Each structure stands twice: as C-alpha cells, then as structure tokens.
Amino acid sequence: MYNFYTHIAGNPGRCRRFTCGDSLFTIYNCRLKNKYEDLWSHFNYIVYVAEGRKIWHTPHGSYDLQEGSCVMVRKGGAIVEQFFDTEFCFFLFFVPDEFICEVLKSKAIPLQRSGKKYEPIIPVDANIGVHAFFQSMMTYFNSSREPDQSLLELKFRELILTIADNPLNSQLISYFSSLLQAPQSVSLQRVMEDNFSYNLKLEEFAKLCSRSLSAFKRDFQKQFNTTPGKWLLEKRLNYAMNLLTNAGQTVSEAAYDSGFESPSHFSRCFRQHFGVSPASLKQQVVA
Secondary structure, eight states: OEEHHHHHHTOTTTSOEEEETTEEEEEEEOOOSSSEEEEEESSEEEEEEEESEEEEEETTEEEEEETTOEEEEOSEEEEEEEOTTSOOEEEEEEEOHHHHHHHHHTOSSOOOOOOOOOOSEEEOOOOHHHHHHHHHHHHHHTSSSOOOHHHHHHHHHHHHHHHHTOGGGHHHHHHHHHHHHOOHHHHHHHHHHHHTTSOOOHHHHHHHTTSOHHHHHHHHHHHHSSOHHHHHHHHHHHHHHHHHHTSOOOHHHHHHHTTOSOHHHHHHHHHHHHSSOHHHHHHHHHO
C-alpha cells in the first residue's frame, strides 16, 4: 500500500496544490496504473468529484463516487477501483485531526456529542454552499499567483465550518465531535479495528494513531494486553477464517483481503494457528 498524502505531497509537478501547515488542498486529474490501487492516509481527506467515477472499497462496504459526489474518507486504508474509459478529476482536501479540532473550537454553537460508530467513508451533503466553495477554489487553481497564506487558512477553515453548519451532515458532525471528545485510547482502538485487514507496517499503524513507534507499542500493550504483532495476526486469521467459510472466498482472495503479504505466508500462519491448511478447510466447506 502507498501513502496517498505523501504520494501527492512528494510529487509537486503532478498537480497544483496549496498547503496550510500539514493540510493540503489539491485538484487532481489522475489515471492510476492499475484497475485496483491499495492506498492509505494518516490524515482524513475530503473528496469532491468534478468529473468521472471511481469506487472506494473498504471492509465495511464500497462507495461509488461520481460527478458531484462529496465524501470524507477517514484516515486509514482503502482499495480504489478505477474505470479506464473516463478521466477522473477531483478536489482533495487532506486535513489533520488537530486542524479540525482547532477550527471547531472556534464555532459559536458547540457540536453535539454522540457515541456511535462511524463508517470509513462518510457522505457530505453537497448543497449549494459546498458546490460554491469548490467552484470558488478554481479561481486560485487557475491563477498563476500563489494565494496569501492567511487567505488560504480562511478557505481551509471555511470548508470545515460549511460542512459542520449543515444539520444534514449529522454523521460527519458527530464524527467531528468525537475527535474533540475521544481519549487517545478510543482513537487507537478505532484505528486498529478499522484497519487491521490492510497490509500496513507497525510504523504505519503508529502514524495512523499519531504516535511514535515506541509510544504506539507501549500504549497498545496497555490497551489490549498483548503486542500489536500478536493482536494483528489473530485478528487477520479469524477474519480470513470467516472469509473462507462464510464469504466463499478462495485462499488467495482471503490472504489478500485479510492483510497477509502472500498466500504462502497466510497458509503457513493459518495451519500453525488452526491446525489445518486453508486449502483443506476450503475442500471441507465445499464438500
């Protein structure tokens, strides 16, 4: 998997972008190399589709984004499916949790609390205000001049406040509120539960949890009473077992979708854990 944020931030010649601290706003015309691309981001990002179609696949469901769609993709992993018969042009707004919290603390009317679980991709009501905002950004993207940083910061804040001021964005508003209220232990658990099936390194999980690797391992041990490596292996194997027995997947599909490096590595771990190979288990299920 590659980091979507660093991929764009590290290739300035590929697309026009504006930055405000770690926040990054870009208009992105892209044609991925493969039909499916595995990507992740340690920042949340808002996608507004100007043209074309792509599908974001997650373990919790698939999200078909077409012209006029606007969503917030929570930090973590996804598999993006592209369609080669059309161009795809979209605005991307990467935004750290800290920036969201800073902006919302200045909001005159506090956000309501909620303890609900959140989908990996949360729809944004693309009302007149949202469409007008992205149209207004084209003025800056089409200009050869770089906007003043203070103006950019206002525009970045405007988008967050525009979304948070619309009651139709109740799920996203609730998620924003959770960022203001949730302790670090909740954030760590949420990230791990949502992303264990992606083939990410421990350093990348630590980055998703906004921690150094050593702090991540320490906090994880305290939270789960085991090491990240052992927890990930058990979660992935149990998830793969479900994919093989209930979802009808092949051994290769289950290995890939549960985060293993290769089918051979998956088969070895599966046999050690369950005492039977995944291929033998599939034969029993089919029979």
